[in-house]
Amino acid sequence: MIRLLWLFVVTLLPASLLAQTSPKRALTHDIYDHWQRIRNERLSADGRWLSYQIAPQRGDGWLYVQDLNSGRVDSFARGQDARFLPRNQYLVFRISAPYDHIRAAKKAGKKGDDLPPDTLGIWDPHTGRLRTFANLESFQLPPKGGDWIAFQYQPVADSTDSTAAEPPEGTHPLMLLQPETGDSLILEAVSAYAWADSGTALLALQTLGDSIDSVRVQRLQVDGAYVETLFEGPGAAQHPVLDAAGRQAAFLHSPDTGDIKIFDLYYQTAEAMARVVVDSSDRRLPPGWAVSSERAPSFSRSGHRLFFGTAPIPEEAPKDSLLDEEKVRLDLWHWQDDRLQPEQLEDLKADQTRTYLAVWDVAQGEMSQLGTETIHRVDLLDEGESDWALGTDSRRYDRFMSWEYPHYRDLYLIDLQSGEATLALERVQYETRVSPDGEFIVWYDAQAQVWMSYAAATGSSVPLTAGLKVAFYDEEEDIPAEPGSYGIAGWTRGANRVVLYDRYDLWACDPTGRQKPQKLSQGWGRKNRIRLRFQDLDREDPWLPGHLLLQGQSEETRAEAFYHLALTGKQPPQQLMGSDHHYSGLKRAKTGNRLLWRRESISDYPDLWTSDTLFRAPAQCTAANQQQQEYRWATVEPVRWEAFDGSQIEGLLYKPDDFDPDRKYPMLVYFYERKSDTRHDYYSPLPSRSIIYPSYYCSNEYLVFIPDIHYTTGQPGEDAYNCIVSGVEHLIRERAYIDSSRLGLQGQSWGGYQVAYLVTRTGKRFAAAMAGAPVSNMTSAYGGIRWGSGLSRMFQYEETQSRLGTTLWEDPERYIRNSPLFRAPEVQTPLLMMHNDADGAVPWYQGIEFFAALRRLDKPTWLLVYNDEAHNLTRWPNRVDLSIRMQQFFDHYLKDAPAPRWLREGIPAIEKGRTLGYE
Template identity: 40%
Template sequence: MLMKMRLMGLLFAVLFYTGVDAQQKRSLTHDDYDGWESLSAERITKNGKWVGYMISPQDGDARLEILPYTDPNQKTIIHRAQGWSFSPDDAFAVGKIVPQKDSVRMLKLKKAKKDDMPKDSLFILNLSAGKIEKMANVKSFDIPSEEGSWIAIHFEKEKPVKKDEADSTAKAEKPKKTDGTKLQVRSLDGSKSYEFERVKSYGFSGDGKFLQYVLAEEDTLDNAAIYLLNLNSGESMAVHEGNTEYSRVSFSPKSTYLAFISTNDSSKAEKPYYQLYLTPTEALALEELVNKDSEGILDNGRLSSDAGIRFTEDERRLFFGVAEDYVDYAYKSDTTILDEERVSLDIWGWQDAEIQPMQLRNKSREERRAYTATMDLASKKITQLEDREVNNIILENKIERDFALVWTDAPYRRNYSWDVQIGRDVYLIDFTSGQKTLVEKSLPGYPSLSPEGNYVTWYASNDSTWMAYDIAQKNKINLTQGLDVDFYEELHDSPSLPGSYGTAGWLAKDEAILINDRYDIWKIDPKNPSQAINITQGMGRANAIEFRRLSLDREERSIDPKATLYLTAFNEVNKQSGLYQTSINAKSAPKEILMTDHRYYGFNKAKNSDEITVRRSTYQENPDLHLGDLTLKNLRKVSNLNPQQANVKWGSVELVSYLANDGVPLQGLLFKPENFDANKKYPMMVYFYERNSNGLHNYRSPAPSASTINIPYFVSNDYLVFVPDIKYDLGLPGPSAYNCIIPGVQSIVARGFVDADNMAIQGQSWGGYQVAYLITQTNMFKAAGAGAPVVNMTSAYGGIRWGTGMSRMFQYEQTQSRIGGTLWEKPIYYLENSPLFFMDRVKTPVLIMHNDEDGAVPWYQGIEMFMALKRLNQPAWLLQYNGEDHNLRQRKNRKDLSVRLSQFFDHYLKGAPAPLWMTEGLPAVEKGKTLKYELED
């Protein structure tokens, strides 16, 4: 009896303290954002023995954590690390250490000079010994990309030293004028070291055998020069000296050659001419390959310094850029005209391929445009591959063939303002002769070459099929014709042509291509496409599981048909995800490795072993890094993001199903507060933007808002948040939103725990449009937030997306706005889907955000909405962040918006006092002097 009483007492104590702990949890505040952490830059050594990753707060100092794969408890933590990597020999980790953010901030407050600001440092961690070496005043560093155990450290300029430190009146020695500083090149273990002064730029060969470095000019005494350091012998040799500039320095893939571009023209010259040089690395024998007079380059062309130099893998050929020669415009060079007398205007011509805003956005790129040419290093013959008509060549990461794809959309470019799915004329171009062979006129989509160069493939969106072009036979092949499955995006619901689900790679020797449908993967032999094999055996479609091949080799060219095929899996119904395995021969159905109520992503496998890293998350579980192998058994969590979350009321999310007004089944996400009580009534926020339910297991960080409500913040502060999916009928974007969102909201209200008198909606951009439309159709919401809303499709149709310079016509005719025709073809659709014309129905208080440098939606749309509501005497506020884009970029503004969103909705849905910015406004004379966050008494 006594034992039973003790057990009951113990149980009571546990329950009591558990209850106390639960009660002690607090709601998120806006002050929590800065310290909320995320993980990035995860890496694993090639031998699989070491793992590292960065953990960064949203605002503050990051840290690097490095640990042995077999003993995650033995972490080395390097604070304020940045730009880190493992060395190619898996023996070291290197990276920068940046100054403490608070220290930099304090110095900025004190108006410290740039030279007095703290500089970056460098760390070198010996992994096996656990020893860290640090160096101060570092500008940059580099290590070889493939092999070797070397590091090059480029230091900042040293401060001038006074001649007599004891004499405070002594003048500092005048520094020499040069862009160069000290470069130290050393083995990572410190056993070898070389130093060079006034270095301007540098770089290793991939195999770590050589390092090139360029010396800057110093006053007028020492000329610029380029040198080559042999890391095996330690010998540094002058490659060339005396010119004013050396750039685009490149090693060939096997380090046989060093190539660079140089000029002896003055650095102030408006029209410098360049030369391309090449030398073997083992025995310098410099040769000038290309100059402005070289035969074979573009007519009236010159060597461009804006394009890099590349080699074929066999090092028999190199590629470079040619620019059009300078044009001496008489008006531009007329020195008798004052700047104030020069005319500045834009002329919009109906015949132009691109409208003026697009031309202006692309102006600097076009001024630097270079047309690719190639040289055979044996014959020194130059072949111009791109020209003014056909100027888009596709050179792969490793150039292994003697031809490439090249294309142009010039014949169709004029239509791009309203047709973003214009075709392109695609050719094969021979590197030796420059001869072009037509593959397809007005080809839709983007073509690619098979690994062995036997086929060109593309997705033909105009008839929703995958096509191949047999290069040897010069004939087209319909790869998917006759298969009883669709290869276009089945949920596509805009007036544009649907896209595809992509491909999963080629088998070795181009024997077959793997093509995805919505759920399954097909193996298709271009020589016999009618015998296509569903290698997932229809299991994906039968179970609504999306299978996608997991590629674990970043250098993979083609798929080994004998290797195990790993498949990521996502269940569209219950949102589980995981991993399966199967084989290319499809003799058996895919075998489940793991399927759980998580999101798995970021698989990363060691190059030479079976160890992997992977991220895993739910709404409640941070996306921490886990270690394991491809069985995914006994995954070990090694990072520990945001331990403070345990003290915060977080809440949960559930998947809900409901029917749209037309009877179509839909899904949505319902986020519930911590310790949810179905017998209580909660205010509810409704947020939407097309389809979101597949993100059930996404972790959502508390963060200041760029434009939309932060769901964890509102849930933590005892709001329900509902996120419904939306499917659209063409020509009816507004009614479609109503038909999907309203029944979804009603289905949640019917559960009995929603305070139906205190609900609000909020959305941004397309979501902002839908908010504006809904409040003209229903008064069921107590308040609304609309960010960057299009309210007048008739005026927006003729506007410009200033971020790209494109006309907005395409958006209404083909994409998201879904009208499906021009303003003059479908004027009624434009009017009836425009909330502005029905603003007199609005009875809902609205908070609008629309910024004056919005590059996507003309900000006068927000003004039109605000002025209509002001004229109708309806409560409305317009937040216009100066110099800000479609979504807020500056953190200070994001924090401000977060405060105002919460104050606005708390006032209307919770009865909280209104802030002064809502009741008094913020007069222009008070701008920048106060924020008016204070609440009314």
């Protein structure tokens, strides 16, 4: 390994020296496969070891494991999905087949199990030895303890044994392995298995192939290396589960052999055989209901409660005697439907498989039904340890989802002992949080602009933030609906205080309302214009720790830092570490004194860094994409200006890193809503899903300007004009290096709408524009459907992003005034559009309407329609194609590059699939 690392350094040196003496190259579309990303980073429980993948966007990557004490690094080709064993830190991972082997198999028509199989890798951190097992099907590690591995594999058929029986369908052999000692156990024909959190036991379901299928449920006790049978009988079993300690087991079983199976809930503990605790004859179930196989059982953290799903017993479908061509195919829309037909169809699978939560008390042997046909959703508190659960019902407001936002819901507190539900809050729209013990619910009342608290013991509510002279609502939110809150940090232990955010600071509030709210961060965030937010490093603990780790971002510089704050609130936040970077991915080792995070800027890829828990001695662990130094890159600077209406606006201006102020540069303007707080974000050169990337276009000697947009209600198009065009004019006046005759626009979705609007308002100011998925006609889009959800689009125009604030019939002129289609004759800018025929967010006929109008008016316009693609592109070849076409389009109009064939002539349908027209 040392030799490999030395070679890595040596190969980097010539490129580094070359970059210092040779002109940097421009990024091109053939570099996408070479740009790598780091993912799936994990710390071992003790914090000594770090694993991560470095892989290209397509193709074979590498798995690395690093000793953070010594710096030693080991690597494994094509390793992925790596996890450390909790107790002995062995690294267990999947080794995929080579990319070119999989590609060749797919070209040969192979699918599924016929593709080249994966391999299991087990790496010993003490010796550096790698052990592999071929034909991997799946593997599981115990979540919180233990030193055994469980994995299934595809057995190799013995071609010489003609009498060998085929394993039952859906089953594979299961091996349990202790990698230090080599001890192992094998079970044949396992259909499902699950570890106890502690890693002391595993529950497995075996299918016994016979004239009638039978099932055997086995518990493997790894600390004693023995197997015990908990159940054996005809039928099918599903969803094995153990409590955290591995002492209690549960599963579902059905003796039925038909298509419709009715399941019973089995439970086992101590030395007893598994027994039925809930079946379809149980009178505690609603009439006609049974245990549902659509939800896996689960134990509470202590194992005192067993949760499971119930549902009405499905009816057998009537015998079908008609041919397909004899059947009526119809969706009937009814004006009194609570949900529109498209929404019902989109939710059909969820409706058909809906389950309702129930609980079985282990000690009492009593069952309570928690979820009902009124209360569909039930959320457990404190991993099922609280005596309360939170029920949510929004069905009586379903009709209003077409035009109301945020959507209403009713909240219930459900007693886990009796199953009784108490209506706590009605018509709640904004954020709510229940204390882990279930004693309090806090919620934000947007109309009153205060946080409220509901006490379960008294059923009464009190305001928490009334009279405080700071806003707890998002002051920058500018949609027509009431703004939501800044959010909740969490609850102090015992639920004696809930910690809330204002724009900058943290406040500790007594949920009973008796004590005055405490400014926990002492106003330090507001004084310094730094937004402070809690970073939760222990997701298993539902309570806030005694000392909070905060992350803050400066509104002035967008620099970020970490701070320490005691819950006593006696001291202001103490800075631990900060810089002009964006930090993300913060993690802490479970038991060790080690933190892991990512740090990035416009020029620094988000590599991995570690330190102790006080951020002392930070060390960089990775250095991905060293080839970047060979290419021209981007720099960024903040820009501030006065909009046409006198308001102050911010934006970002990206330049090539070899920028020459004596040159003239073309400039692309990209926008969505507000992006100035992303100043320190890194942009990998990726094939576009829909937008331009500053790094790529700056590398190709463009400037990229990203202005913020501030909105009012009723004129989103003019608001975009006010902020964007004023910013462009400001830059042209102040920056002589911007070529005012070579300006371009680009945006996607809401940004695409704004591009379409701007080209109707700006004459020849912009030489080219590209709009992805634009709404061009708000009058026709208003009554459309968001096909991805089935919802009506009305709410979007009245109360959310489109910001019109009224119905179409109350103010049709407002809809027309903000629709680019009705100003199509004013367009003087060549316009490239993309609108895909499977777009579930913006109906693709919106792009067609604008294209058809511009075509009739003989305006230069093109429409890219990627088949079977949604709002943003997902298929790699389509993403590369869009990237090439966008650059060719902008290069032609902003750099005088020759027009490619597709831009000059188009591509006739008869040539579809035969030529791309790039030439």
